[in-house]
Amino acid sequence: MSDVTQRRGDALRIERMDIAYGSAEPVVRDVDLRVGAGEIVGVIGESGSGKSSVALASLGLLPDSASVVVDRMEVAGQDVTGFDEAAWCDLRGRSAGMVFQEPMTALNPVVRVGAQIAEVLRIHGLADAAAARERALELLRLVRMPDPERRLRSYPHQLSGGQRQRVVIAIAMAASPTLLVADEATTALDVTVQAQILELLRALRDDTGVGVLFISHDLGVIGQLCDRIAVMYRGRVVETGPAAEVLGTPSHPYTRALLGSIPTRATPPRSPLAVIDRAALEEAIA
Ligand SMILES: Nc1ncnc2c1ncn2[C@@H]1O[C@H](COP(=O)(O)OP(=O)(O)OP(=O)(O)O)[C@@H](O)[C@H]1O
Ligand SMILES: [Mg+2]
Structure with a gap:
């Protein structure tokens, strides 16, 4: 340990x-x-x-x-x-982080993935605006998101169900x-x-x-x-x-x-x- x-x-x-x-x-x-x-x-x-x-x-x-x-x-x-x-x-x-059954209800459909992660980082004082993109990228890498740079700019509906759950997990791990x-x-x-x-x-x-x-x-x-x-x-x-x-x-x-x-x-x-x-x-x- x-x-x-x-x-x-x-x-x-x-x-x-x-x-x-x-x-x-x-x-x-x-x-x-x-x-x-x-x-x-x-x-x-x-x-x-x-x-x-x-x-x-x-x-x-x-x-x-x-x-x-x-x-x-x-x-x-x-x-x-x-x-x-x-x-x-x-x-x-x-x-403490949480992940529930339906990723679509946990994500905002009209906000890009990167911005949603950045928003959580900002609310909890985990990163300022300048550092947020880098940290969001790091979190997408942590959850093994394929092509993470591109995914930062995606909307939730452009992702598969599994990828959406990865975003929710990334936010939970922020x-x-x-x-x-x-x-x-x-x-x-x-x-x-x-x-x-x-x-x-x-x-x-x-x-x-x-x-x-x-x-x-x-x-x-x-x-x-x-x-x-x-x-x-x-x-x-x-x-x-x-x-x-x-x-x-x-x-x-x-x-x-x-x-x-x-x-x-x-x-x-x-x-x-x-x-x-x-x-x-x-x-x-x-
Ligand atoms: N908000 C609530 N108000 C009143 N009763 C509730 C509420 N939430 C759950 N219950 C009741 O509490 C009991 C346990 O529910 P709970 O949701 O914790 O079970 P669960 O094991 O998660 O079930 P599931 O596998 O269906 O998700 C059930 O009888 C349910 O009807
Ligand atoms: Mg239950």
């Missing part, structure tokens, strides 16, 4: 997190999660299990209607309990964050492009020591990428451990059900969670 990663401490540390929306029952309960520096941690679970809620809470992005109760929560080694919006904003500008949260970041991409983006995330981790919280409902993707995995079921982490262990010798019935539902290589993984036999699962858990 380099000096830099040691100094930064954990990228994310959550102990006993509950999240509720309004006065409804909590949708996340008792969740412990840790992402070490330079570690890629996957969160897997069916739709509605609370993955995005945990991701948003980690970045202070939950809506006002949500309430979070937690024993301990640190982002980039910083205690974030009691943070107000300004403190979260500052933290997101310096220490402040050299300690934590990168990727929520279904490859779900909208076709399988080949998906593999390229996974390779990129791995390279970014190796290059910069960023810790990655990678959320997906796709066990195949999680298995390819992650060092450790947390399996969520109905708002709880029901199993966590090194990826090889969780996938090789799953201990929780839900994880076993998930693994049993993985399609073979011949059938494209579209919605693997839909085929779980819920009645059998309920019986196994009870």
